[in-house]
Amino acid sequence: MTEVEWKQFAAQTLKAELVKSRVTYENLIQRLQAIGVDESYKGIASKINRGTFSFLFFAQCMKALGRDMVRLDSN
Secondary structure (H helix, E strand, O other): OOHHHHHHHHHHHHHHHHHHOOOOHHHHHHHHHHOOOOOOHHHHHHHHHHOOOOHHHHHHHHHHHOOOOOOOOOO
């Protein structure tokens, strides 16, 4: 995959987890704040839409969503 495709994959993976959890960006902000992570709506939307977030941010989001396992393949 190209770098652009990897970014799209990252964004799609995080967005899919949000949908599965029925969590909006606004809800995600609240959940992140509950675990001590301060993010703005604009910051979250920008990171996710570009797919340019760190694994740290991804892990924080998964913790905020209560996820302890994520599948990365499409099968």
